[in-house]
Amino acid sequence: MTTSPPALSLTGLTKRFGTLSAVDGVSIDIAEGEFFTIVGPSGSGKSTLVRLLAGLDTPSAGTLHLRGRDITNTPANQRPTAMVFQSLALFDHRSVGQNIEFAMKMKGVAPDARRSRAMELLRLVRLPEDFYARPVTQCSGGERQRVALARALGSDPEILFFDEPLSAIDYRLRKTLEVELKELHQRTGKTFIYITHSLEEAMVMSDRIAIMRMGKFVQVGTPDEIYRRPANRFVAGFMGEVNILAVSQSSGAPVFADLDLPAADAGGAYAVLRPESLVPGDGKALAFDALVTQKLMLGSRTQYHLRAGDAALIAEVGAATAADLSIGQSARFGFSPADIAWVND
Amino acid sequence: MRRNPGLWYAVPLTLFMLAFFMAPMVVVGWYSLMPARSFDLTTEFSLHNYRAAFAEGYDRPLMWSLIGAALTTVIAGLLAWPTAKILHRHAGRWASLVTALIALPVFISESVRLFGLSVFLMPGGGILAGTMNALFDVQIGTFLNTRFAALVGMVYIHFPFMLFPLLLGVAMIPTDRVEAARDLGAGRWAVLREVELPLAAPGLLIGGLLTFVLCLGANAEAAILGGRAVTVITAAIEQRFNYAQDWPMGAALTVLVIAVTALLVFPVLRRIDLNRIIRR
Numbered sequence: 331m332t333t334s335p336p337a338l339s340l341t342g343l344t345k346r347f348g349t350l351s352a353v354d355g356v357s358i359d360i361a362e363g364e365f366f367t368i369v370g371p372s373g374s375g376k377s378t379l380v381r382l383l384a385g386l387d388t389p390s391a392g393t394l395h396l397r398g399r400d401i402t403n404t405p406a407n408q409r410p411t412a413m414v415f416q417s418l419a420l421f422d423h424r425s426v427g428q429n430i431e432f433a434m435k436m437k438g439v440a441p442d443a444r445r446s447r448a449m450e451l452l453r454l455v456r457l458p459e460d461f462y463a464r465p466v467t468q469c470s471g472g473e474r475q476r477v478a479l480a481r482a483l484g485s486d487p488e489i490l491f492f493d494e495p496l497s498a499i500d501y502r503l504r505k506t507l508e509v510e511l512k513e514l515h516q517r518t519g520k521t522f523i524y525i526t527h528s529l530e531e532a533m534v535m536s537d538r539i540a541i542m543r544m545g546k547f548v549q550v551g552t553p554d555e556i557y558r559r560p561a562n563r564f565v566a567g568f569m570g571e572v573n574i575l576a577v578s579q580s581s582g583a584p585v586f587a588d589l590d591l592p593a594a595d596a597g598g599a600y601a602v603l604r605p606e607s608l609v610p611g612d613g614k615a616l617a618f619d620a621l622v623t624q625k626l627m628l629g630s631r632t633q634y635h636l637r638a639g640d641a642a643l644i645a646e647v648g649a650a651t652a653a654d655l656s657i658g659q660s661a662r663f664g665f666s667p668a669d670i671a672w673v674n675d
Numbered sequence: 676m677r678r679n680p681g682l683w684y685a686v687p688l689t690l691f692m693l694a695f696f697m698a699p700m701v702v703v704g705w706y707s708l709m710p711a712r713s714f715d716l717t718t719e720f721s722l723h724n725y726r727a728a729f730a731e732g733y734d735r736p737l738m739w740s741l742i743g744a745a746l747t748t749v750i751a752g753l754l755a756w757p758t759a760k761i762l763h764r765h766a767g768r769w770a771s772l773v774t775a776l777i778a779l780p781v782f783i784s785e786s787v788r789l790f791g792l793s794v795f796l797m798p799g800g801g802i803l804a805g806t807m808n809a810l811f812d813v814q815i816g817t818f819l820n821t822r823f824a825a826l827v828g829m830v831y832i833h834f835p836f837m838l839f840p841l842l843l844g845v846a847m848i849p850t851d852r853v854e855a856a857r858d859l860g861a862g863r864w865a866v867l868r869e870v871e872l873p874l875a876a877p878g879l880l881i882g883g884l885l886t887f888v889l890c891l892g893a894n895a896e897a898a899i900l901g902g903r904a905v906t907v908i909t910a911a912i913e914q915r916f917n918y919a920q921d922w923p924m925g926a927a928l929t930v931l932v933i934a935v936t937a938l939l940v941f942p943v944l945r946r947i948d949l950n951r952i953i954r955r
Contacts, residue, residue: 386854406857419855423873432869436860485859 335398337362337489337521338383343392345378352378354545355392360523362397365515367524367532369568370542376525377416377493379542383523384413384491396488407436412487416494418478420466426452426477427462433485451480454517456510472503479511483518492524496531508534529569533557541565562673566602571633573603573643598672605633607669608645610655614664622659636663700933706926713923724927733911733928740908741935743897744890747829748883751837754830755882759841774842781835789828789899793819796900820902828896833889837882844878845871877947884943891936908932 336359345353352375360366370376381387383394385406394402401409412433421429428435430451431444439447445462452459455476461469469477475495482490492511496504512535515522526532532539533553540550541564549561560566563574577599611617620643624635628646634655636643645663655661708720711727728734762770780788795802798817807813818824848871856870872879894909908928915925 384858386858406854407860407862409858411858413855413858415851415855417849417851419849419851421852421855421870432856432861433859435869436862436865481859 334362335395336360337364337397338523339395339398340383341393341395343379343382343394344390345375345382345387346390351375351545353382353389356545356547357392358540358547358550360521363519363521365512365522365524365535365537366540367526367536367538368540368542369526369529369532371527374542375545376527376542380413380491380493380523380525383489384411385409386413410485410488411491412482412485412489413491413493414478414482414495416497418474418495420474420478420481422465422467424466425462426457426464426466426469429466429477430480430484432481437485447484448480451483454483454514455480471499472507475499475507479514487520489521489523492522492526494525494527497527504531511535529556533569541568559671560602560673562675563600563602566671566673571605571644573601573605573608575601575603575641577601598674600673600675602671602673603643603665603669605644605646606631606648607665608636608643608663609665610645610647610661610663612662612664615666617662617664620661620663622655622657622661625655625657638663703926703929706923707930709923709926711923712921724923725931727924728927728931733908736906736908736911737928737931737935739897739905740891740932743826743829743893743905743907744887746826747833747890748837748886750826750830751834751886752841752879752883754834755837755841756845758838759845762842763845777835777838785832785895786899788832789895792828792831793899796824819900820904822901822905825897825901825905828900829890829893832893832896833886836885836889840878840882840885841875842878844875844882847878848874880943880947884940888936888940891932 338360340356340358340360343353343356344351354375356379368376368379378387382389385401385404385408389402392402393400396410421432424432427445427448430448431439434444434447448462449459452461457473457476457480461473461477466474466477478495496507499507508531511522515535524532524535529539529541533556536553538550539553539556541548541556541561543564549556549565551559556565557569560569566572566574618638620636620638622634623637623642626633626635630649631646632649634645634647636645643663702716705716707724708722709715709717709724710719710721711724762774796804796817796819798804798815798819801817801819804815804817807815818827852870852874853866856866861869892909894907894913897905897907897910909932912925912928912932915921915928919925
C-alpha cells in the first residue's frame with residue numbers, strides 16, 4: 331500500500347487572542363478526497379480554525395502541511411485552497427461570470443478559456459448559462475450560494491473550505507443544497523472541509539466529523555460513531571434531544587427508574603439513550619412504568635415526554651407504530667441494554 | 676391642488692433657487708453676449724466676447740486652473756487613500772484625534788492659513804529658513820512665489836475635502852470581500868484594483884469632484900503663495916469685473932468655466948449612487 335501524504339495535516343495548531351486560546355493545539359490528518367466536517371457551538375473556535383487553514387490568519391503555534399508541503403506561513407493568495415464564506419462575500423460590483431472567473435483572471439488565464447470554464451462551472455452548480463452576464467445583486471439567496479460555490483471551484487483548489495455557508499438559508503433550500511453539495515463532492519473528488527454548528531447537517535454530508543469545543547476537538551469519528559458512541563455528554567447532547575441519565579451506584583449496581591441495570595453493562599457515570607430507543611410495550615429486555623406528560627406530533631414521528639420515578643425522558647415513536655398514547659396516561663416503555671451509550675463526563 | 680401636496684411644499688425652495696441661483700446665471704449668461712465694456716442688458720446678442728477670450732489669451736489662465744485642479748485632485752487622492760485606510764483600520768481614540776486635527780483647520784479662514792504657510796516658507800527671516808539658520812547655521816532658499824508653491828497650497832487647503840469622502844468610501848469596503856479576493860489568489864495590487872477601488876469608488880468620486888471643483892474656483896493659493904508665477908482663471912475673471920470694468924468679458928469667462936465644470940462633473944455625478952452610500 332502506497333502511503334501518499336494526507337491532503338491536510340494539522341500539528342498542534344494554536345491561535346491565541348491575548349490569554350484566550352481560540353484554537354488550542356488541534357492535530358488531525360485529513361485524507362485526500364475526504365468530506366471532513368467540524369461541528370461546534372458558536373465560540374468553539376471552528377471559524378478561527380478554518381481561517382487558519384485558509385491562510386486568512388496566522389497561527390500562534392503549530393504547523394500546517396498540505397500534501398506534505400509546509401504551508402504554515404504561506405499567505406492565502408498563494409495557497410491552492412478556496413473558501414466559501416458564511417457571508418458568501420460575493421463581489422457585488424461584478425457580474426456572475428466575473429465572480430466565477432476571478433481566480434482564473436488572477437492566474438492570468440485567457441478570457442476565452444475563462445469563459446468556457448465559467449460556463450462549465452455554471453452547469454456544475456446547476457445555474458442556467460444566461461446567468462453569466464447577470465449582476466450578482468439580482469440573484470436570489472440560493473443562486474448566490476451556487477455562484478459562491480462556482481467561484482471557489484473556479485480557482486481549481488486542492489481543498490475547499492466552507493464556513494457555515496448554509497446557516498442563513500431557509501430549511502427546504504438548505505436540505506436541497508446539502509444533497510447537492512454531497513453530490514458535488516462525489517463528482518469532483520476534491521477534499522471538502524466544512525464548518526457548521528448543526529450536527530444534523532454534518533451527519534448528512536460528512537465522511538468524518540470532528541466535534542469542537544473551547545478550541546479543542548472533543549471527538550473525531552464517522553457520523554455513525556458520533557451518533558452511537560458519543561465520547562461525552564457534550565457530544566451526545568449536540569445531536570438534538572437525547573436522554574442523559576445520571577446513574578446512581580446504590581448497592582454497587584447502577585439504578586435507573588427503579589430498574590436495576592446489569593452491572594456488567596454499566597460502562598460509565600451517565601447512560602445516553604436516544605429517544606427512538608425507547609419503545610412502548612413490554613417487548614424489550616428492560617421495561618418500566620411511565621407517565622405521559624406531553625405529546626408532540628413531529629410528522630413522521632410522535633414524541634412523548636415521560637416521567638418515570640424521578641427521571642424525565644423523551645421517547646420518539648414512528649407514526650407507523652400503532653401506539654397512540656394520550657397525555658396523563660400510564661404506559662409501559664422499554665429498551666435494550668445494547669441501546670445505551672455510556673459516557674463518563 | 677390637494678392631489679399632489681409635494682409640489683406645494685417644494686414652492687419655497689423652487690422660488691429661492693429661481694431667485695438666487697437661476698437669475699444670476701441668466702444675468703451672467705446675458706452679459707456674456709453683450710458688447711465689450713457695456714453695462715446694459717440689451718437684445719444685441721453677439722459671441723464677440725467668447726472669440727475675444729481666446730484671441731486675448733485667456734485660454735492660458737483657464738488651462739492653468741484646469742491643470743492645477745487636476746494635479747491637486749490626483750495628489751490629494753494619492754495622499755488621502757493610505758490616510759483613510761490607516762484611520763479606518765485603527766478606528767478608535769487616536770484615529771478620531773487625527774481626524775479632528777485634519778478637520779479643525781477647515782474652520783479657519785483659508786487666507787489666514789495661506790498667509791501662515793507663506794510666513795513659514797519666507798526666505799531669510801521666515802519661520803523655516805530662520806530656524807534652520809539659527810539652530811543649524813544652514814541657509815536655505817524658498818520655493819515661495821513659484822507654481823509649485825501654489826500647488827502645495829492647493830493640496831494643503833483641499834486635502835480634507837478629499838479625505839473625508841474617502842473615509843466614507845473606505846468604510847464601504849467589507850473586510851470579507853478583501854479576504855475572498857486574497858483567498859482566490861489576488862495579490863495586494865489586484866485587491867486594490869479589483870475590489871477596494873471599485874467598492875470605494877463613490878467616496879473617491881465625491882472627493883475627487885469636490886476637490887476638483889473647489890480647486891477650479893480657487894485663486895488665493897496662486898495669489899498668496901504663487902506670487903506672479905501663475906494666473907488662474909478666477910483671478911482673471913475678478914480682474915475683468917473689478918479693475919478692467921469689462922463685465923461682458925468677465926461674464927463670458929465665467930460661462931466658460933461653468934461649461935467646462937459641467938462637462939466634467941455631470942458624467943461623474945451620474946455614476947454615483949447616493950442611496951448606496953446612505954444605506955451604509
